[in-house]
Amino acid sequence: MPSASDSASAPAGASFELIACHECDQLQQLRYPPASRIVRCCRCGGVVYRYHPDALNRTLALTVAALLLFIVANAFPIVAIDMQGNVLSTSMLGAIEHLWSTHVPVVAIMVALTTLVVPTLTMLLLVYVLAPLQLGYRPPGAPALLRLLHLSRPWGMIEVYLLGILVSIVKLMAYASVIPGASLWALILLIPLMAAMMGTLHPDQIWRRLEQLA
Known part of the structure; x- marks a missing residue:
């Protein structure tokens, strides 16, 4: 070696x-x-x-796939609860809105930050930086955005949110019929996809490509 x-x-x-x-x-x-x-x-x-050959391509492909799943996870209800014919459903945005309306704004802000803002920012930053690099030009502001990406990574906690949802579903099943929504399945698929995305992310190769295009 x-x-x-x-x-x-x-x-x-x-x-x-x-x-x-x-x-x-x-x-x-x-x-x-x-x-x-x-x-x-x-x-x-x-x-x-x-050395991870073609790592930027893999990271970009996984990021685009994760972004599409993340849109689905926010566009549809997570679960529907059927209690004696009364069906209630909620989405990620609905859960945050409910927390805000029940006078727990600090929790609502933290949930929004860790499950919506930071994951969205992470995926959009990666697409913004990696797509131009693969096309052969340097995106404006890339160094500052890479530093922002590094600082924001510990705040993405979608997996914690999903764990809380699963625990709540198990408890609710004793009182009502719980119908999983499309958002729940999207979240279940999104967690390993985002883990693979971050696992293939190698900042040193991104910095090296930026230097070559400077």
């Missing part, structure tokens, strides 16, 4: 950059694209870089 400073037999189109080891801070030269998927430090052997 090659080390970061190994520049022998470099292909003609390879570029070189300086990179610091995350373990020992050894500054060394990285050839890009590397000869192996995993590049180790020439001094301590720690992993300096993992």
Whole structure:
């Protein structure tokens, strides 16, 4: 497995950059694209870089798919409750509106922030940055938006919201008939899709592409 400073037999189109080891801070030269998927430090052997070919395409495809599912999750009711012929249904927006109207605005704001605002912002930012990069040009304001994306990531909590919905459904089944809505199925599919989206996201490759197009 090659080390970061190994520049022998470099292909003609390879570029070189300086990179610091995350373990020992050894500054060394990285050839890009590397000869192996995993590049180790020439001094301590720690992993300096993992190469994921075509990662930007995969992230963009997963982001577009997640965005479509997210629209479905907000456009239809989550569940419908049938209590002796009276059918009640609600959506994500309806649940937030109900929290606001029942005088718990702090909870309503937190739910809206973690389940609507931040996930929407994350997916739209990724589409805005990745789509132009794949078309060969640098989107305006990309560095600032990438920093905003990094700061907002811990605030996306759709999975916590889904867990709360499932717990509520289990409790309500003892008192009424619960009919799952299209939004619930979309949320169930959305959670692993967003996890895959974030798992394929490699900011270092985005920054490198931005530098190449500067």
